[in-house]
Amino acid sequence: MPRVAVIAALAVPVGAAAALVAVGLLKLIALFTNLCFHGRFSFAESTPATTTHWWLVLFMPVVGGLVIGLMARYGSEKIRGHGMPEAIESILVGGSKVQPRIAVLKPVSSAVSIGTGGPFGAEGPIIMTGGAVGSILAQFLRVTTDERKTLLVAGSAAGMAATFNAPLAAILLAVELLLFEWRPRSYLPVAVGAVTATLVRGPILGTEPLFAGAQVPDRLPLSAYGLCVVAGIGAGLLALVATWLVYFSEDLFAKLPFHWMWWPAIGGAVIGVGGLVEPRALGVGYDVIGQLLTGRAGVGLIIGILVVKTLIWGLSLGSGTSGGVLAPMFMIGGALGAAEGLVFPAVSPGFWALVSLAGVLGGVMRSPLTGIVFCLELTHEVNALVPMVITASSAYLLSVIVLKRSVLTEKIARRGLHLTREYSVDPLEVHLVRGLAPAPAATLHADMGIDTAAARVAAGTDEDPDTGVQLLYPVLDRTGLLSGVVTRSRLLGAGPDDIRPLSALAQPPVVAHPDETLRTVANRMAAHHVTRVVVTPRDEPGRVDGILSLGQLLEARRVDLHEEQHVERVFRRRREPAGVR
Incomplete structure (x- = not known):
């Protein structure tokens, strides 16, 4: 049997395991949220914003930051950050070898971070954790470094697919960010892992789109397409601000005269203060994203998320805490589009939030195809395809012109590594x-x-x-x-x-x-x-x-x-x- 078929077969258990880990992480986040803000032992979905105690909003993120700092110092420093740069670094210089303890510490630290109010997403940690599952399996087998990389990326894509019920976007993310190649030997196992994870996820979390209800009509006025360019430029500018804010914060923390173990607690203090201003900016915030994408968000929520979420996410992520970037970008991008929808002509509920979400992903991640497909799979709004292409491409263009690197690859460059995002035929x-x-x-x-x-x-x-x-x-x-x-x-x-x-x-x-x-x-x-x-x-x-x-x-x-x-x-x-x- 050809080697690619063997690796693709191995991607089946990797995908299934990564899906179960993803489900476990989501449940663990819900458990910590319920324990920390509502004092109950429950795995049901919950949000910090509904707590009746303001002091929990202020101080619980600080407690979470202290726990993460201790876990990072005495467990593994690899749990710091949002997961994707760490996965990329293990591929570039680590021979795609991930330590087994990362598979445990990363999801737990992320669950603590998000469950105590951190404004982060679960996708970055699950990319690292799913990758650890694939890498650990490969390390028990006699395989090449490239085959070990493929199984690592298959696990990452599987975790991504299970988290968002978005297999195609997960595959594209793997191609645009992790594989550094487009060849049958790598694509096929990654596709197998992502599809397997999606099938395993279905009976547990359901198969419905995460954010349905935008109801984009099949015919749009021509003026809407022109305004999509404007929305793309706005999304690109927001991507520039968000990227600058993260690394401005990281540089500030690097100048502090004490050990980095304490930095996440300071980041938690920033989160707590922001939570007092806008409690709904805390946590993953899937409920808020749903409101933005269906046109049910009020002006106060839109402005609060756009300002507070951006600030506390960027400033706290620079502290080295544990959490992902995609869910915050969903919320911030949706808020930007909803704000634009207050002055742009009405198209459908949540239309401008949807296209701006695609634009922010295209600008922040420098992965326009992934951003477009992500939005399609999250909402199933096929009628918004062309507007999303226009918006994401406009934001991507602005980001490429102004920024050398994306928020995901800047950290790689700061570690002395070079990563190209331009692929061409040799x-x-x-x-x-x-x-x-x-x-x-x-x-x-x-x-x-x-x-x-x-x-x-x-x-x-x-x-x-x-x-x-x-x-x-x-x-x-x-x-x-x-x-x-x-x-x-x-x-x-x-x-x-x-x-x-x-x-x-x-x-x-x-x-x-x-x-x-x-x-x-x-x-x-x-x-x-x-x-x-x-x-x-x-x-x-x-x-x-x-x-x-x-x-x-x-x-x-x-x-x-x-x-x-x-x-x-x-x-x-x-x-x-x-x-x-």
């Missing part, structure tokens, strides 16, 4: 060996003496396209077919008095065929630690057509660079002959 993948002109190769014969061959090579009459001197020589047998290769340095190093036949010095050849891609050849060079290969026809493996060098492989990249940077006009306007009017 030019080596679209060029074949036959498209190049391999250098004519001067050959040597196997029965020639090493001293004779060395004398000929020392004369330096054979040319190489890169160095001017041929560095690799094919060695032919008595029938004129390729039997090995010898390098110039190896031959000259043998000495002028070595009378052994050249076959004693020759090594097995590394070959390339004319119908192979340059990427295949480059990988082969890397695997064999060589910079030159012999080109032979596939149907005549003993015939030498030339030598292909590493420098020639770069020709494909030079072509790609020329196509990217060279400016030209293909069609020119005909000039009228002199004297003709």
Whole structure:
């Protein structure tokens, strides 16, 4: 069975386990919320805003921050933050290895953070926790680093899909943020994990969309599409403010003269003060998101969420507490759109909140496709597809122009790592060996003496396209077919008095065929630690057509660079002959 099928099969239990962990995290958040704000042991959905004790709103987030600080210091520092940068870092530099204790500490710390009033989402922690499930399974198996990465990402996508009942958005998030590739070997297991998690989630949490009821009509006035550009620009500006606020806060906390263990408690104090102003800004706030997306939110709630939620989320997240970014962005984006809906022409209840939500996701996460599909799966409002594309793309454009990195990748950069979010086809993948002109190769014969061959090579009459001197020589047998290769340095190093036949010095050849891609050849060079290969026809493996060098492989990249940077006009306007009017 091909390896991809094996990894895809392993993604089934990973997806199921991640779904159960996601459900468990949601229940744990509800339990802590009920215990901390209502004094009851219950797993039913609850919100801090309905408590009758103002002092709980003020001080409970501080208590939660103290607990998280202790867990981070004496458990694992990896639980700090919103989860996605940590998952990305484990992929980039950690060999996709996640410690087993993270699978326990991360969801518990997030449940404490959100359950004590933290204005965060559950998705970031479940991305890290689901990834830990996949990584831990892979660490018990004999797999490659890439396969371990795939199972990690499959677990992350599965947790995401189970949390929001959004399998396609989870897959896109994996592609845009975690996989760093689009290949069958990675896509298929991730898709299997996300679908499995969605199927497991259904009987437990239901299959209905989380935020139904926007009721977007199938025909919109043209003016609405134009205003979607305005909404996108507004969402992009909000994304800039939110991103700046998070890292401004992080920089402020880094200047404090005491241990980072105490920072989450200070962030909790900020949350508590904000909760006194607008209690509904605390917690995950799915009920508030539902009100915003169905047009049932009043002006006071809209302004309160837009201002208070943005401030307490950004400032407290910079303290290093545990919690995700998506749910807060849903609420803040929805509030922005609802505020715009107060002055924009009415389309349907919650229409402007919905498209602005997509815009904020496109701007904050720099993942417009994920933002659009997320909104579709959260609401099932297909009629809003085109407006969401316009809004998310406008916000994405503004974010790309103004910001170097997103809120998710800035932390990666601050840790000294480089992460690209631009994906393109490798030019080596679209060029074949036959498209190049391999250098004519001067050959040597196997029965020639090493001293004779060395004398000929020392004369330096054979040319190489890169160095001017041929560095690799094919060695032919008595029938004129390729039997090995010898390098110039190896031959000259043998000495002028070595009378052994050249076959004693020759090594097995590394070959390339004319119908192979340059990427295949480059990988082969890397695997064999060589910079030159012999080109032979596939149907005549003993015939030498030339030598292909590493420098020639770069020709494909030079072509790609020329196509990217060279400016030209293909069609020119005909000039009228002199004297003709």
